[in-house]
Amino acid sequence: MTFKQLEALYWIGELGSFALAANKLHTSQSAVSKRVHELETAFDIELFDRSQRTARLTDKGEEMFMLAKKLLEQRNAAVEQFSRVDVIERRVRIGVTELTAMTWLPRWVELIQQHYPKVTLEPDVDSSVNLREKVLSDELDLIIVPDAFADTRIPSKPVGRVESAWMCKPGLVAPRRSIRLHELAARRLLLQGSKSGTGLLYDSWMKELGVAPADSIVVHNLVALIGLTVSGLGVSYLPKQALGPMVADGLLLRLDVTPALPPVTYVAMYKGEHRSALLASVVMLAQECCDFTRMFQAAA
Numbered sequence: 001m002t003f004k005q006l007e008a009l010y011w012i013g014e015l016g017s018f019a020l021a022a023n024k025l026h027t028s029q030s031a032v033s034k035r036v037h038e039l040e041t042a043f044d045i046e047l048f049d050r051s052q053r054t055a056r057l058t059d060k061g062e063e064m065f066m067l068a069k070k071l072l073e074q075r076n077a078a079v080e081q082f083s084r085v086d087v088i089e090r091r092v093r094i095g096v097t098e099l100t101a102m103t104w105l106p107r108w109v110e111l112i113q114q115h116y117p118k119v120t121l122e123p124d125v126d127s128s129v130n131l132r133e134k135v136l137s138d139e140l141d142l143i144i145v146p147d148a149f150a151d152t153r154i155p156s157k158p159v160g161r162v163e164s165a166w167m168c169k170p171g172l173v174a175p176r177r178s179i180r181l182h183e184l185a186a187r188r189l190l191l192q193g194s195k196s197g198t199g200l201l202y203d204s205w206m207k208e209l210g211v212a213p214a215d216s217i218v219v220h221n222l223v224a225l226i227g228l229t230v231s232g233l234g235v236s237y238l239p240k241q242a243l244g245p246m247v248a249d250g251l252l253l254r255l256d257v258t259p260a261l262p263p264v265t266y267v268a269m270y271k272g273e274h275r276s277a278l279l280a281s282v283v284m285l286a287q288e289c290c291d292f293t294r295m296f297q298a299a300a
Contacts, residue, residue: 001039001042002035003071003072003075004035005035005036005038005039006039006067006068006071006072007025007035007068007072008021008025008032008035008036008039009035009036009039009047009061009064009065009068010065010068010069010072011024011025012032012036012048012055013055013057013061013062013065013068016054016055017054017055018032018033018055036048039064045058045060045061045064046058046060046061047060047061047064048061049061076090076276077276077277089118089119089120090118090119090120090278091119091120091121091122092112092119092120092121092122092141092142092278092279092282093122093124093139093140093141093142094121094122094123094124094140094141094142094143094144094282095123095124095125095126095131095134095135095140095142095143095144095145096123096124096125096131096143096144096145097125097126097127097128097131097144097145097146097196097197097222098125098221098222098223099162099222099239099242099292100144100266100292101123101125102222102223102242102295102296103242103291103292103293103294103295103296103297104289104290104291104292104297105123106297106298107289107291107297107298108285108286108289108290109121109123111285111288111289112282112285115281115285116278116281119278124140127195127196127220128145128146128148128149128195128196128197128198128200129194129195129196129197130195131143131145132145132149132151132154132269135154135269135270135271136153136154136271138271141270141279142268142269142270142279142282142283143268143269143270144159144266144267144268144269144286145197145266145267145269146162146196146197146198146200146201146264146265146266146267147197147201147264147265147266147267148197148198148200148201149197149269153271154269154270154271155269155270156267156268156269157267157268157283157287158265158266158267158287159266159267159268159283159286159287159290160265160266160287160290160291160292161263161264161265161266161292162198162239162263162264162266162292163239163240163241163261163263164198164202164237164238164239164240164261164263164264165237165238165240165254165255165257165260165261166184166235166236166237166254166255166257166261167229167235167236167237167238167243167247167252167253167254167255168229168232168234168235168236168252168253168255169229169230169231169232169251169252169253170250170251170252170253171232171253172232172235172253173187173235173253173255176256177256178256178257178258179255179256179257179258180257180258181206181209181211181257181258181259182211184235184255184257185206185211185212185213185214186214187214187215187234187235188215188216188217188233188234188235189213189215189216189217189234189235189236190216190217190219190225190228190229190233190234190235190236191203191213191216191217191218191219191236191237192218192219192220192222192225192237193218193219193220195220196220197264198237198264199218201262201264202237202261205261205262209259216234217233217234219236225238226238226243226246229252230246230251230252235255237261238252239292240254241292241293241294242292242293242294242295243295244293245295266290266292268283268286268287270283
């Protein structure tokens with residue numbers, strides 16, 4: 001049993017096609033078929049159901065697929081441990097929320113490419129809850145999300161934090177020195193939904209304080225949330241420092257609300273069994289360049 005044979009089986013099972021697996025492995029379809037045939041001959045079993053038009057694994061094929069996945073992961077970990085960083089060839093699928101994508105993601109991507117020039121990055125921007133599900137189902141290797149999930153299956157490491165403030169269109173709320181949160185809750189609030197880590201954390205925080213918004217609009221998209229706030233449709237919690245220029249330009253008014261919103265810690269999360277020197281290094285690079293204070297940061 002060779003790694004080439006296991007790679008062929010794994011990518012056919014993963015992609016559902018001999019042709020796609022051949023393309024992924026930069027070889028011919030006949031070469032991929034030959035590797036699978038060698039495995040079947042060696043163990044005297046059928047790995048794929050030939051009566052189907054698609055590449056469907058048999059029961060034994062499923063067992064071999066899971067074994068191939070584990071062995072290939074162990075091989076990759078060994079390569080990472082003993083190889084020079086400039087020769088590591090691997091795909092790393094990273095997931096981030098909108099705020100990270102709109103602030104320091106370009107700098108993080110550049111740092112990873114500087115340290116690991118042969119690593120292929122596949123960024124994915126989605127809500128915190130969706131990203132968590134994707135890392136659990138092995139669709140992503142690593143995610144950066146608000147620290148809103150306590151799950152022993154996904155260890156987490158802090159990378160930075162975001163300070164938020166209540167904001168609205170100038171003129172929507174009469175200027176005053178300080179507003180009580182209970183008073184603010186009587187107005188229309190624009191809130192992030194249950195798929196947002198920040199939304200989950202602030203919803204829980206307000207419930208603990210006994211605050212229940214009388215009128216609210218739930219917005220699942222940060223860009224839309226900012227747009228609706230600028231348009232004067234309500235008051236929302238938004239990243240304080242990143243949107244400082246919009247406050248300075250008079251597009252938004254920052255409100256002094258008591259008690260103040262607690263900062264939100266962002267963490268890197270990946271599945272516990274995926275112990276990888278490469279992923280650990282990628283997390284350290286995230287900690288190094290994490291900066292939620294400025295929008296659309298250019299790579300250095």
